[in-house]
Amino acid sequence: MKRFFQNFYLNLFLTGRLFMALGALSALYLLAFFFPVIDVLPTVGLYVLVVLLGIDILLLYRRREGLHAYRHVPERLSNGDDNPIDIHIENRYRFPVQIGVIDEVPIQFQRRDVWFEIKLPIGGRKTLTYQLRPVKRGEYAFGKIQLYAQTPLALVQRRFTMGETETLPVYPSFIRLRTYELMAISQRLTDFGAKRIRRLGHSMEFDQIKHYVPGDDYRTLNWKATARQGQLMVNAYTDERSQSIYCIIDKSRGMRMPFNGLSLLDYAINASLALAKVVMLKDDKAGLITVSDRKGAVIPADRKTGQLSRIMEVLYKEKTRYLETNLELLYTTIRQTAKQRSLLVFFTNFESMSGMQRQLPILKRIAKFHALVVVFFENTELAKLTGRPAADVEEIYLHTIAAKFSYEKKQIVRELNLHGIQAVLTAPEDLTVNTINKYLEIKARQYL
Incomplete structure (x- = not known):
């Protein structure tokens, strides 16, 4: 009661x-x-x-x-x-x-x-x-x-x-991961912005011998098989498989910057997970390296069962640190982990040309042994600022400073390309699509 x-x-x-x-x-x-x-x-x-x-x-x-x-x-x-x-x-x-x-x-x-x-x-x-x-x-x-x-x-x-x-x-974003997985399986990645890349030549990875159909490249005719079958037979080739693709995530203070509620680190983590899934669906090996002022997590590239789950568990625990990235330590880690030529997708953030130039010598050394793609972020707030008309002298001054920073970002892309390092400058919300685009482009151009 x-x-x-x-x-x-x-x-x-x-x-x-x-x-x-x-x-x-x-x-x-x-x-x-x-x-x-x-x-x-x-x-x-x-x-x-x-x-x-x-x-x-x-x-x-x-x-x-x-x-x-x-x-x-x-x-x-x-x-x-x-x-x-x-x-x-x-x-x-x-x-x-x-x-x-x-x-x-x-x-x-x-x-x-x-x-x-x-x-x-x-x-x-x-x-x-x-x-x-x-x-x-x-x-x-x-x-x-x-x-x-x-x-x-x-x-x-x-x-x-x-x-x-x-x-x-x-x-990390597994809902978006499932979406990209379905698109990759059905070859419909273009629905999410992934571009169709024109191939240069063809891969030398042999797939099968098949009957000739109009439109096949006559240079791939297999004359021995043609003689045995009594009809035209051609060699079919496919993309090279089992290539190692590493996502390298910078955890320094520059990746703490927020956009639409998410930090740049979380954007990079979500993109890395989606890229790893697409890589494995394309029969390549996916790996992960995280780095800051000290050595982070290292998952050697592989495509065996459970690899994606291991990557997700590691990414779940990652946090940014307050110091700059030790690229010399990254170089040592890559040399110890990636024993063969690999594609390295490095997620970082350069805010100035001087900041990039401090790291350029190490990036050039890494690019001697691997195909290196540096992915960094466009400041969308500056883009919005420069897109509005200036109302007074103060806003003209702010527009000038914002335009200077935006131009410097594009200069960084050109500087990296001059040294044989591919660069992707992207808005945070477009990171996943642009990263997958770059991977598909490298596969189609046979840069790796």
Whole structure:
């Protein structure tokens, strides 16, 4: 009994309709003071209100579990993507109820608007769905589900606390990864912006001998097979396989810069994961190296089962550091890890020509042994600034500085190309598509 009354006091709330009724009664009592003829009306009204209030409370507390609700969430959340969260609610009362629903989302989202109002008939069920977009990797703790039920009288509300507290990990963007996986399997990467690259010549990787069809290159005719079969046969070639592709991620302070909520490091992590998946679907080997002022994670290139899961687990834990990258240490790590010529996709961020020139000698040494692609980021905020017309002298000055930085980024691309290092300057949101484009281009041009 004591527990019942504790639950009653803690979970019973007055509604606006009750306060309106009390306000109307107060007005009647005030009028009755000036007009004694209506003296009986406020008293009758008070008795009626008390009776209705008692009925309302009795209806709400007659059943111990008038409502049932639970939350359905995925095993893990995808960073930078919209993740669906479902709340299932069932009405076990024998009358229709109006319900207010609050879900206690993780504190990282800083959201106070996860509120729903629904009406359920007798025995009715409903599923509420909303989206959460995390922008940082890590663990996110969900609280309880708070339900506020009221009868058709709507004088009071009863609160139900449902569901379980649960903690979910936020991993690099595996939702986008699945999308690129399906596109790669169906050869429809162009739907997401990946360009079709014209091939130069053909690969020398032999695939099979097949019957000649109009349009085949007559230079690939296999005369011995033609003589045996009595009809024209040609050699078919495919892209070279089992080539090693490494994603190298810079974890220095320059990668802490945020764009649309995500840091540059998280953009690089999501792009690396998508590229690794496409690489393995193309029968190449995917590897990973992370670096900052000290040696980070190293996963040798491979395409065996579980390689992508290992890469994802490593990327889940990576964080930026506050010092500059030690490229000499990176050079040593690459020499120890990549024993054969490989494609190295280096995700970093150059903000100035002088910053790039400090690292250029080491990049040139790496490019002697491997095909090196340096991927760095365009400052989209500066691009927006230069795209607006200047209204005063101060804005003209700001436009000039922004144009200088934008031009310097393009100069960095040209400087790297002059030294045999391929460069990709991209907006953060286009990073994944542009990185996959560069990989497909290198495969088509046979640069590796």
